[in-house]
Amino acid sequence: MSLLEVKELTKSYNGTLAVDHVSFTLEERTATALIGPNGSGKTTTLSMIAGLLKESEGSIHRDFKSGIGFLPQYPQFFPWLSALEFTEMAAQISGVDGKKVRQQSIRTLEFVGLGSAVNKKTGTFSGGMRQRLGLAQAIVHQPKLLLLDEPVSALDPTGRREIMDLLKSLQQDATILYSTHILNDAEEMTDQLLFLKEGKLVEQGSLSEVKSRYAEPQIRLLFETEQAAVLFESRKLWPMQRDRNVIALPISYEGPSMQQVMAVLAKEESGIAGIDKQSASLEEIFLKVAGKK
Numbered sequence: 001m002s003l004l005e006v007k008e009l010t011k012s013y014n015g016t017l018a019v020d021h022v023s024f025t026l027e028e029r030t031a032t033a034l035i036g037p038n039g040s041g042k043t044t045t046l047s048m049i050a051g052l053l054k055e056s057e058g059s060i061h062r063d064f065k066s067g068i069g070f071l072p073q074y075p076q077f078f079p080w081l082s083a084l085e086f087t088e089m090a091a092q093i094s095g096v097d098g099k100k101v102r103q104q105s106i107r108t109l110e111f112v113g114l115g116s117a118v119n120k121k122t123g124t125f126s127g128g129m130r131q132r133l134g135l136a137q138a139i140v141h142q143p144k145l146l147l148l149d150e151p152v153s154a155l156d157p158t159g160r161r162e163i164m165d166l167l168k169s170l171q172q173d174a175t176i177l178y179s180t181h182i183l184n185d186a187e188e189m190t191d192q193l194l195f196l197k198e199g200k201l202v203e204q205g206s207l208s209e210v211k212s213r214y215a216e217p218q219i220r221l222l223f224e225t226e227q228a229a230v231l232f233e234s235r236k237l238w239p240m241q242r243d244r245n246v247i248a249l250p251i252s253y254e255g256p257s258m259q260q261v262m263a264v265l266a267k268e269e270s271g272i273a274g275i276d277k278q279s280a281s282l283e284e285i286f287l288k289v290a291g292k293k
């Protein structure tokens with residue numbers, strides 16, 4: 001069932017379209033990664049869905065009972081408040097039952113890894129701790145829809161790993177829409193990819209759908225020796241490229257299929273040591289899509 005439906009969402013600033021007729025749906029308990037170059041409209045899209053910014057055109061349909069949690073790109077805290085005081089304030093604003101505010105705040109801080117810093121002033125927090133606290137305020141009221149603007153971009157690899165693991169566990173109960181510049185993370189946690197460019201949604205689909213649109217499929221043949229690879233190449237069966245003992249062979253409708261290649265290799269002592277299929281990485285796809293006019 002879809003939790004959110006965005007139709008023709010548009011935001012213009014003085015006639016310039018920051019978000020240009022964007023449509024998508026978010027299914028329950030899925031993670032959607034919003035990617036795109038700087039200034040492509042990710043923050044603006046998230047802010048409209050969060051209700052912080054009024055759309056110029058289009059509509060956002062969501063189940064209002066579900067609750068929304070929002071982590072801004074640069075979360076702001078009151079430096080004189082402790083982590084617990086801040087989280088309790090967020091819980092109260094988000095409508096958590098008064099009797100449960102303390103318990104739920106502590107539990108949330110423990111969940112995000114700030115259990116030992118509940119009474120520390122947020123003004124003393126490191127970047128990683130601020131990001132965790134930002135996540136705590138976004139989830140303390142247990143929303144069903146989580147909107148996260150660059151939740152991990154400011155973190156070092158260890159911090160990123162930990163926050164990504166937390167997000168994955170949250171996904172069991174919530175629907176997540178997050179923007180990111182870290183494409184490895186998008187590859188790791190995404191049921192749907194939304195690719196914005198200059199405010200327009202230029203690619204949309206599951207990771208494998210998007211990949212299959214951009215991949216130039218190749219198989220890589222790894223030979224035991226360079227001689228064996230040279231011998232295979234010299235037969236000129238199909239167009240191929242050799243790098244020492246590895247041969248890259250494009251497979252396509254016109255070219256050979258994987259089965260044809262396997263059939264040839266199976267017939268003889270070819271000295272083959274391994275075969276794998278390659279597809280484009282999300283980073284390669286990003287560069288292609290971002291650069292495409």
Ligand SMILES: Nc1ncnc2c1ncn2[C@@H]1O[C@H](COP(=O)(O)OP(=O)(O)OP(=O)(O)O)[C@@H](O)[C@H]1O
Nearest residue numbers: 013017018019036037038039040041042043044045
């Ligand atoms: N308040 C504003 N007034 C005018 N233009 C704005 C405003 N906010 C954003 N924009 C413009 O809208 C476009 C989209 O900005 P947005 O911040 O949504 O992009 P983004 O994809 O989140 O970028 P980044 O990856 O750098 O965070 C940009 O061209 C930006 O300059």
